[in-house]
Structure formats: C-alpha cells, structure tokens
Amino acid sequence: MRANRLRAVTVLAAAGVLAAACGGGGGGDSKSDKNFTLTVDVFGEFGYETLYKGFEQTHPGVTVKQRKVSSLDDYKPRLQQWIATGSGAGDVVALEEGILPLYMQQRAKFVNLFDFGARSMQGDFLPWKWQLGLSPDGSQLVGLGTDVGPLAMCYRKDLFKKAGLPTDRDEVGKLWPTWDQFFATGQRFQGKLSGTKWLDGPTAVLRATVLQDAGSGPGYSFFDKSNNLVFDSNPAVKQAFDTTLKFEQNKMTADMSIFTPPWQTALKRDTFATVPCPSWMLGGIKQFSGDFGKGKWDVATTPGGSGYWGGSWLSVPKQSRHQKEAAALAEYLTGAQSQVGAFKDKDTFPSNVKAEQDPAVSGATNDYFSGAPTGKIFGQLVSSVRPVFLGPKNEDVRQAVENVLIAVGQGKVKPEDAWPKAVEAAKKAAR
Amino acid sequence: MTSVGTRPVRPAPRAGGTPRAGRGRALLARLDVKASPYAFVAPFFVVFLVFGGYPLVYTLWVSLHDWGLASGTRKWAGFGNYGYLFGDEQFWHALENTVGIFLLSTVPQMLLALLLANTLNRRMRAATVFRIGVVAPLITSMAAVAIVFGQLFDTDYGFVNWLLQSHIDWHTGRAWSWTAIAVMVDWRWTGYNALIFLASMQAIPKDLYEAAAIDGASRIRQFWQITVPLLRPTILFTLIISTIGGLQMFTEPVLFGSGTSNKMDGGATHQFQTLTMYMYDNAFGHDRYGYGAAIAWALFLLIIVFSLLNFLFVRRAGGTR
CATH class of the missing domain: 3.40.190.10 (Periplasmic binding protein-like II)
Structure with a gap:
C-alpha cells in the first residue's frame, strides 16, 4: 500500500514536470515555410470575400483566411488585446476612422508600408484619405485607405x-x-x-x-x-x-x-x-x-x-510573420481593381480615385434601391x-x-x- | 513545478537490510506521512497560483498605473485610480445596480429552488426526467436566451406586456430593467440550485419525517422544521456561490442591453450597468486598463465583504453545523 502511494506521488510529480516542459516548447518558426496562411481581420461588410482568390493565384502557396466580426464595437476590444499582447492579430487588420487615431499613437506596432513599395500608390488615392493613414512627420505609412462614406x-x-x-x-x-x-x-x-x-x-x-x-x-x-x-x-x-x-x-x-x-x-x-x-x-x-x-x-x-461618415484603412501589425506578403495583400486589396470589386459586392465606396473613375463604379445603379444611380x-x-x-x-x-x-x-x-x-x-x- | 519534481523513489529495501537502509526506510516513511498529503493537494494550489494568484497580483500591479492597451500608455499612478474610483458616481451607480439585481434575483431564486427541490424529493413518476429537466436552462445556448428574452420583454410586441395587459418599457426604467434581468437570471439558475438542495435533502434520514408524521406534523411543518434546518450548510454554500456569481453578473445584462450600440453601457443612462460591465468597458472599451483593474480589485474586496456578511447572517440564524 505504502509503496503504491509513494509511487503515485512520484508519478504525479513527474507528470507535473513533464507538463511544464511541454508548455515551454511548441510554436516553432514557420518563416521558412513556403506554404502559409495570411489572416485578414475585418468587421461588418468589406466585400473582400471574392477578392482573395485573385491574390492566391498570383502568390502560389499562400492561403488567405478572413475573420469577420459583425459589429465594430465587438471588434475593437479584440484588436486591442491582440495589439497590446503582441500576438493573435491577423496579418492584415482593418482600422476604422474612429480607431485609427488611437493606433496612430502606437504606430511602432505596425509596419511601415513605405518599406514594401506602397509609396507608388500615393497618386491613386484621395489626398486626404492618404494623409490620414500617414504619420504626422510623413515617414511612416500605417494604413492604406479602403472605402470612404x-x-x-x-x-x-x-x-x-x-x-x-x-x-x-x-x-x-x-x-x-x-x-x-x-x-x-x-x-x-x-x-x-x-x-x-x-x-x-x-x-x-x-x-x-x-x-x-x-x-x-x-x-x-x-x-x-x-x-x-x-x-x-x-x-x-x-x-x-x-x-x-x-x-x-x-x-x-x-x-x-x-x-x-x-x-x-x-x-x-x-x-x-x-x-x-x-x-x-x-x-x-x-x-x-x-x-x-x-x-x-x-x-x-x-x-x-x-x-461623409466612416471608412477604413488596412494595416499590417509588426507581429505578422509574413510582413512582406501581408503588405502585398493590403496593397492588392486597396488597389483600384479590388475596390471596384468590393463596391460591386457591398456598396463600399472606393477611396481609390482610379476605382471611382471606373465605369463599373461611376455608372453603377442599385436595383435594391429602386435603381438609384449610386455611383x-x-x-x-x-x-x-x-x-x-x-x-x-x-x-x-x-x-x-x-x-x-x-x-x-x-x-x-x-x-x-x-x-x-x-x-x-x-x-x-x-x- | 520543479520543486515538486523529486527524484524517483527507489524500491523500498527488503526487511533485514543494513542499518543504513533501515534509516533510509524510516526517513521515507516519515516523508510519506508528512509530505504526501501536501503533494496530493499541491496540484490545486499550483493551478490556483498560476490561474488565480498570479492574475490577482498582476491586476493589483496594473491598477497602480495609468495603463492603456491600445494607446500603449504606461505610467505609474500610485493610488490615483482608487482615488478616482471613490469619487466616480458611475462606479457607485453600477454597484447599486449590481446589488439591486442580485437581491431581486437571489431571494426569490433561493425560495423557488427550495420548493422545487422539495417537490422533486417526493415520490413521483419519471422523477429523473424532471430532475434533469430543471437544469435544462443551464445548457441552453446564451444567444438563444438573448433572442427569446428580448422578445418576451419587448415593449410593443412582447409577451410579458401582453400577459400583464400593460405597456411597460422594460429597458429604459431602472427598476423594470432590473426585474427583467432578475427573471433571466432566475430562469437559468434556479434549477441548478434546486439540484444541489435535492442532493442534500436525500441525505436527510427518512425516519425523521416518519416520526414527525406520527406526531401529526403537516407536510409544511416538516419542511420548515426538518428540511430547512438540516439544509442550512447547503443553503450557506449556495448563498455564497450565488453572491459571488451575482456580484459578477455580466452575461445576462449584456445580452439584455443588445439594443444599445455599446453593449457594456447597460442602457443610455446606465440603468442596468453592473460592476463587471463597467470594468470591462473601461479596460477594453475605453482604453483605461489601469482603472479597469482598480475596479476589479474593488469588486474582489466587495465579494469578500458580502460573503462574510452572508456567513454571519446564516450563522446568526442558527449555526452552520
């Protein structure tokens, strides 16, 4: 009996040590992997669902996954925890106009999209939309404009x-x-x-x-x-x-x-x-x-x-393991072609001037709203x-x-x- | 963790070994008697320290700062947050709401649960079905509960208003919203408490009732003079559990407030905002993590005070036995 009890103690203790050891391991680096998933965090309706395929075709091995929260009020606290703790956020996150100023204070937690070739897109956007995504000194581009309201x-x-x-x-x-x-x-x-x-x-x-x-x-x-x-x-x-x-x-x-x-x-x-x-x-x-x-x-x-009222930006948190590809995805989603697609799908009006001039936008009518020429x-x-x-x-x-x-x-x-x-x-x- | 990880114990030496081995064996035996009980309870305390003790201390540390998760602010504030809390009307308002809803829900809940348990304790057909049935609300999806109760307490088309032939705005008034939330809480938790009472009732010897019946005591008298006194320790247990749960009330009022754009507001005039909602709203909604932590600590202390009050109350009323 007694020996049995002792053994039980030992087993328990050993199990504890083992559990502790396991807890420390895991989470290997996947930087070298060729196949990986990019996660996009959005709220409400961005109209991106059909656009991810296009990015996956030009970037073999990349899978794009979207996490959508229906209301902005539910999205805010989640994002806040991810950014604060440095883990959990998607590779691309949407920042609404009301929360963008908050994260502008913490722009060190986001990558500078200028480092990934976004500077060439400046002429495509409404100037004020571009400006709001930029740090006050103009050196860091935190977010690329999505829609305006x-x-x-x-x-x-x-x-x-x-x-x-x-x-x-x-x-x-x-x-x-x-x-x-x-x-x-x-x-x-x-x-x-x-x-x-x-x-x-x-x-x-x-x-x-x-x-x-x-x-x-x-x-x-x-x-x-x-x-x-x-x-x-x-x-x-x-x-x-x-x-x-x-x-x-x-x-x-x-x-x-x-x-x-x-x-x-x-x-x-x-x-x-x-x-x-x-x-x-x-x-x-x-x-x-x-x-x-x-x-x-x-x-x-x-x-x-x-x-106007509302509109968002896309940003790449520094915690992303695939910053380069994530930045490319943000640039793809805010590009003229994608903004036209999103408008057609969910009526989000483009902040990209080229998209606004596209006949698919400027000539658009909305059947649901009695054929109103919304474009x-x-x-x-x-x-x-x-x-x-x-x-x-x-x-x-x-x-x-x-x-x-x-x-x-x-x-x-x-x-x-x-x-x-x-x-x-x-x-x-x-x- | 590693402190518990002693070396594997060698098999105990056979009887008649060297004196040295004998000493080792005696030591082991003493260790077994003295240490193994601690080793057995250790997992609880280790888990508690990791998931209870550490967050408690960490929260205290956070509460002494101006700390913002989204803005990244982190400045030492000393007891600044606690100072603000004492003068914060909304905090006291939320405390009133919490205690109000707690009293409105717990008192009828306990009585109902006792009666329900007493009924279930009788001989009846399909007893198991009924016994399981009372906890069904507990496993119902909260989203469904929110929808159903939202419709029940709708001002214009709601079932409750139809039943009462009234036009009560359940959401805007303070007392009405508390009542509606208390109904939600009771619907969920009465069965759970009834089941605990039932378990404890079945441990009461049947001959007590038989003797009472021979002496001519009615069913009601038996209930108040045998069942309730013998249930006192159980009642104390459920009361303390309900107090802890009631002061942390969160899900029901949040779901009840789904018509407000910020669900944590508890209505436009905060008429049903509880302490935990105010805490969450500060910490994660308004980027005041430090102040949220201060509220958490205030709540922790309040729960201790209330549990002690409960304990004293029940003991005064006739011992815990």
Whole structure:
C-alpha cells in the first residue's frame, strides 16, 4: 500500500514536470515555410470575400483566411488585446476612422508600408484619405485607405407616398436643402402617418451632422488638432447637437442605434422612414430590410450640404510573420481593381480615385434601391468631402454623448438639461 | 513545478537490510506521512497560483498605473485610480445596480429552488426526467436566451406586456430593467440550485419525517422544521456561490442591453450597468486598463465583504453545523 502511494506521488510529480516542459516548447518558426496562411481581420461588410482568390493565384502557396466580426464595437476590444499582447492579430487588420487615431499613437506596432513599395500608390488615392493613414512627420505609412462614406439620405418611397410627399429622388432632395427643412418635412410626414417615426434614431444624425458642421467649419470636432477636448467650446459641435436634439425632443426618431438588433428588426417594419446614408449603409439596409424592403427604399441627397461618415484603412501589425506578403495583400486589396470589386459586392465606396473613375463604379445603379444611380450620387459627393480631425478618444466621447440624446428620447433626461449633461459626459469620457 | 519534481523513489529495501537502509526506510516513511498529503493537494494550489494568484497580483500591479492597451500608455499612478474610483458616481451607480439585481434575483431564486427541490424529493413518476429537466436552462445556448428574452420583454410586441395587459418599457426604467434581468437570471439558475438542495435533502434520514408524521406534523411543518434546518450548510454554500456569481453578473445584462450600440453601457443612462460591465468597458472599451483593474480589485474586496456578511447572517440564524 505504502509503496503504491509513494509511487503515485512520484508519478504525479513527474507528470507535473513533464507538463511544464511541454508548455515551454511548441510554436516553432514557420518563416521558412513556403506554404502559409495570411489572416485578414475585418468587421461588418468589406466585400473582400471574392477578392482573395485573385491574390492566391498570383502568390502560389499562400492561403488567405478572413475573420469577420459583425459589429465594430465587438471588434475593437479584440484588436486591442491582440495589439497590446503582441500576438493573435491577423496579418492584415482593418482600422476604422474612429480607431485609427488611437493606433496612430502606437504606430511602432505596425509596419511601415513605405518599406514594401506602397509609396507608388500615393497618386491613386484621395489626398486626404492618404494623409490620414500617414504619420504626422510623413515617414511612416500605417494604413492604406479602403472605402470612404460620402453621405446621402435613404428614404422609404412607399411611406412617403402614403404621407403625400413626393417620391422622386430629385424632388425629395429638393425638399430638404437644410436640416431645418428636413425637420419641417418630418413634421408634415408624422402629421399624416402617426405610426411611423421620421428618423431611425439620434446616433446616425449626430454622427452625420458633427462631421458636416466640423468639415465646413474648423476641421475638427470634439478634439482640436492638438488633442484638447473642445466639446463645449466648438460651435460646430453645439450646432450639430442642437440639430439632433430637436428631433429627439419632438419625438421624431425611433430612438435606435444603427446595426443593433432592434434597428435590424425595425427595418422589416414601418418603424421609421429615413436613415442618414453613407454609401456603406446601403449594404446594411439591404441586408436587414431584405425582401420586405426591396423596391421600397431610395436614395436622395442629404440635408446640410456634403458630408461623409466612416471608412477604413488596412494595416499590417509588426507581429505578422509574413510582413512582406501581408503588405502585398493590403496593397492588392486597396488597389483600384479590388475596390471596384468590393463596391460591386457591398456598396463600399472606393477611396481609390482610379476605382471611382471606373465605369463599373461611376455608372453603377442599385436595383435594391429602386435603381438609384449610386455611383453618380456618391461620386459627386466624394469630391467635396472635407476631412475632419478625430482625436484618439473621439469614439469614447461620441458614445457618451449619444447616450444623453437617447435618454432625452426615453424621457429620462429633460431637453434643457441635455447639453450640460452631454458636456459632463464628454469630459468624463475624454479622461 | 520543479520543486515538486523529486527524484524517483527507489524500491523500498527488503526487511533485514543494513542499518543504513533501515534509516533510509524510516526517513521515507516519515516523508510519506508528512509530505504526501501536501503533494496530493499541491496540484490545486499550483493551478490556483498560476490561474488565480498570479492574475490577482498582476491586476493589483496594473491598477497602480495609468495603463492603456491600445494607446500603449504606461505610467505609474500610485493610488490615483482608487482615488478616482471613490469619487466616480458611475462606479457607485453600477454597484447599486449590481446589488439591486442580485437581491431581486437571489431571494426569490433561493425560495423557488427550495420548493422545487422539495417537490422533486417526493415520490413521483419519471422523477429523473424532471430532475434533469430543471437544469435544462443551464445548457441552453446564451444567444438563444438573448433572442427569446428580448422578445418576451419587448415593449410593443412582447409577451410579458401582453400577459400583464400593460405597456411597460422594460429597458429604459431602472427598476423594470432590473426585474427583467432578475427573471433571466432566475430562469437559468434556479434549477441548478434546486439540484444541489435535492442532493442534500436525500441525505436527510427518512425516519425523521416518519416520526414527525406520527406526531401529526403537516407536510409544511416538516419542511420548515426538518428540511430547512438540516439544509442550512447547503443553503450557506449556495448563498455564497450565488453572491459571488451575482456580484459578477455580466452575461445576462449584456445580452439584455443588445439594443444599445455599446453593449457594456447597460442602457443610455446606465440603468442596468453592473460592476463587471463597467470594468470591462473601461479596460477594453475605453482604453483605461489601469482603472479597469482598480475596479476589479474593488469588486474582489466587495465579494469578500458580502460573503462574510452572508456567513454571519446564516450563522446568526442558527449555526452552520
């Protein structure tokens, strides 16, 4: 008995040592391998699925794998952990405009795409899009532009007809050159159709108007260009906030946030009649409105002049084992041909000028949106886009302020308290 | 690891060996008596140190810094994060939410689980089916739970509002959202606790009940005067486990808040944001890893305090035995 017990102790101890030894091993270097996999991390819809084959054909032995997370809010923390711990990230990662400034602070964790021949692509891109992916001193190219989000307005043609409003997209655009006129049209609409709200929620309008007002004004929104919080002193922010608040306090929005489950469900009902629409939003509406909304949606110009919202960059983290090939893949995916392909697939409007000029883009119409000439609509808008500086804490401030506006719609915050509350929330979020 | 890795033990020498061998044998025997119990419990402690102790200390270290994962900031902050935490309204708000949801869910849950266990403890047809049935919610996919409960508590088209003939906005009000989340929690965990109670009930000798029945005690009286007192250690165990789980409540409120663009917000006015959500949101959502760690430590201390309170409460109420 006793000897048996001793033996058991020994076996246990030996097993422990063995386990420890095994833990240290593994993870051999695969640099020399000829066959390997490149991983691409994206969120939402980039429209790359059909493009990977083309890269695999020109790079024998390389397999491209995509990891897609549907919402940006779920993608952010994952990416953050990968970059911080130095492992787990894909060979190519997508950085959205809101999170790009954050990673610009840590650009040592990303490769310089200039080292892999990306300098020759400069002339292909919208100058401001190129500039935002570049380090301030111009020596490191962190990201190559994917899509941009020129802003339009999507509306439910069938509901407009019921409310006695014009349905033709040119006439509809003429209804609302300004946000005030858009508001007045909304009141007319809700007077006729009480069961449907005019807008989807405060979040989309706020994002659109902040970028519009900041673009036509100082060129920055919540943070100035030296990264100080100017939320309460920037007239552009106040103006956009007041525009949005007006819709909230008059109960003219369904109080939803884009891409959340209630928003997705609402697209299959007559919950709201309009959605501020950057080009990529078309893909989302099509996906969630599905058969219900086919032929019911159309695209008109947005109130308040030109604007944009969203768009991303592709970067290669330094932790990639195949930096050269990964950089080549990023260059391939942001090249003119690929951007045309992505647009055709998921309506992501190209930031690559050559792609914008391609007839497949400039002449494109969208069947789902009643045959709207989306290539022409967005193409006209994109040239007048004025980029806005976003600080590293921009997203945090935006979320906090959106919450205050939603609370107004819920009756939890009084409209007259909304601005002071938003200022307070912005300060806390910018900490 | 290596400290445990002693040399392989030689086979014990045969009886009648040299005095030296005898001494060796005695030493081994003493070692066996003294050391082998520790060796047997060692794996737990080793695993605990690696997966429990180390993260605990590391979190403390992180909490003393201004630490950002995405921005790469790392500056010594001393107790700055803890100082901020004391004045942080949102932290206290989240603590209120957590304790509120915990009380709203745990009290009915314990009572329901006791009654359920008592029912299952009787003779009945297909007892095993029912006994397994009560833990079915636990193995249901959380995504499905989120969808189903989202529809149940929908304001306009929800089943609960239809049943109550009301128009309650379950998501925006503080008390209503707590109630809805408590229902979700109870649906998942009541059966689990009932099963633990049931196991312990079956260990109660049947003759106690028989004697009570002969003395004319009713079923209800038997339950309160025999079952519940004898179950006290088990109740304490489930209470402590529920406390630890309740204060770390995360999944249910996150799923309940899937209508908010940032799921960790717990609603636009943070009406159902729990401490763990606030912690996660700071650490991974808003690039304040250090502050998130400080919240984690505050939560750790809170759990210890609450568990002690539970312990004292149950002991006061009649010993743990």
